[in-house]
Amino acid sequence: MSAGVLLHEVSKSFGAARTPALTGVTLAVADGSCTAILGPSGSGKSTILRVIAGLDEVSGGTVHVDGVDVAGVPSEQRGIGLVFQRPLLFPHLSVLDNVAFSHRVGGASRAGSRRHAQHYLDLVQLGGFGGRPIQALSGGQEQRVAIARALAAAPRVLLLDEPFSALDPALREDMHLLLDDVRSALSPTIILVTHDREEAAAVADRIAVIHNGALLQHDTVDRIYHRPASTRVSRLMGGLNEIPGHVHGAMHVSPLGQVPVSPGTPEGPGILVIRHEAIEVSRCTDNEPSASGVVGHVSRVRQFGPRRMVTVTFGDGSELFAALPPGDGMYDGCRVVLTLPTEAVSVVPR
Numbered sequence: 001m002s003a004g005v006l007l008h009e010v011s012k013s014f015g016a017a018r019t020p021a022l023t024g025v026t027l028a029v030a031d032g033s034c035t036a037i038l039g040p041s042g043s044g045k046s047t048i049l050r051v052i053a054g055l056d057e058v059s060g061g062t063v064h065v066d067g068v069d070v071a072g073v074p075s076e077q078r079g080i081g082l083v084f085q086r087p088l089l090f091p092h093l094s095v096l097d098n099v100a101f102s103h104r105v106g107g108a109s110r111a112g113s114r115r116h117a118q119h120y121l122d123l124v125q126l127g128g129f130g131g132r133p134i135q136a137l138s139g140g141q142e143q144r145v146a147i148a149r150a151l152a153a154a155p156r157v158l159l160l161d162e163p164f165s166a167l168d169p170a171l172r173e174d175m176h177l178l179l180d181d182v183r184s185a186l187s188p189t190i191i192l193v194t195h196d197r198e199e200a201a202a203v204a205d206r207i208a209v210i211h212n213g214a215l216l217q218h219d220t221v222d223r224i225y226h227r228p229a230s231t232r233v234s235r236l237m238g239g240l241n242e243i244p245g246h247v248h249g250a251m252h253v254s255p256l257g258q259v260p261v262s263p264g265t266p267e268g269p270g271i272l273v274i275r276h277e278a279i280e281v282s283r284c285t286d287n288e289p290s291a292s293g294v295v296g297h298v299s300r301v302r303q304f305g306p307r308r309m310v311t312v313t314f315g316d317g318s319e320l321f322a323a324l325p326p327g328d329g330m331y332d333g334c335r336v337v338l339t340l341p342t343e344a345v346s347v348v349p350r
């Protein structure tokens with residue numbers, strides 16, 4: 001049985017530290033959902049997990065699990081499972097007995113707790129590994145065992161603190177699929193700390209962006225990418241395009257021209273942010289201004305992993321970055337028209 005988690009105005013200061021680790025964090029994670037906490041190093045991500053788990057007490061505010069204020073409730077009675085970057089398995093126990101541990105400590109017989117553990121080992125696709133010593137596992141297998149061990153304790157909330165960051169990219173993808181399987185089978189509430197926005201988008205329903213101990217935005221993956229609340233969120237999500245201007249009548253007006261924005265966008269000064277992946281780039285075949293987009297010159301083409309990115313420069317010197325369609329290599333110096341889909345364009349305060 002899973003449970004929702006609610007942090008209300010949570011702050012946390014450590015000893016004499018000048019700046020608090022958390023300030024006024026209000027975050028609601030619905031029962032059975034998965035939120036990824038994303039932010040730069042030192043922004044307070046792990047501290048959020050630690051106050052939920054009861055490993056650190058809050059300095060102010062409240063934490064509710066399943067509607068109950070958990071102030072003063074010892075960590076082991078909060079119904080929370082924790083998995084860290086390092087699996088921290090018991091080296092003297094077999095794989096099966098690591099997973100059986102919580103049940104055994106809870107009073108189950110050795111045979112009963114091992115039967116129970118086998119179910120979770122099967123779930124993480126290590127059904128045949130129960131008899132192995134921990135030392136005979138790869139890093140990815142150890143992390144699977146750590147997840148099985150946490151799940152075997154039937155937590156209402158599963159907290160994952162950068163659990164996959166030490167794994168190579170292929171193994172990480174396997175672990176993302178595993179989390180999907182775990183969610184389908186058990187529907188636990190999951191809060192995952194990561195500094196990898198692609199991982200956050202791959203596994204979570206919602207992303208909570210944190211910076212300097214403050215929660216900047218908690219929203220669906222799509223909205224965090226396409227409707228960031230500020231330039232800071234946009235940049236943390238890898239956004240590259242920011243054009244200052246002002247909004248008038250559902251149009252953002254800037255040296256780029258008039259760009260349609262969502263109806264209801266507040267009027268006045270605002271910065272247009274546009275996801276570079278969503279911009280359509282096409283060659284401009286005549287010298288006329290385009291009715292459907294903005295026209296500029298490609299000033300740079302760069303390879304960015306599997307895709308190429310162009311820098312497009314406009315008459316006033318402003319620039320936009322856009323991903324090129326695959327295949328066509330002849331863009332250097334070209335005059336191009338950029339189509340900016342309304343779904344990928346938003347305006348944030350200046």
Ligand SMILES: Nc1ncnc2c1ncn2[C@@H]1O[C@H](COP(=O)(O)OP(=O)(O)OP(=O)(O)O)[C@@H](O)[C@H]1O
Binds near residue numbers: 014045
């Ligand atoms: N036990 C502690 N004592 C003193 N300061 C602490 C303690 N734990 C965390 N901090 C401080 O609180 C701030 C937030 O730390 P936290 O570990 O939550 O950040 P993080 O976002 O998880 O970072 P990272 O991505 O590097 O793991 C940091 O400035 C850190 O130095």
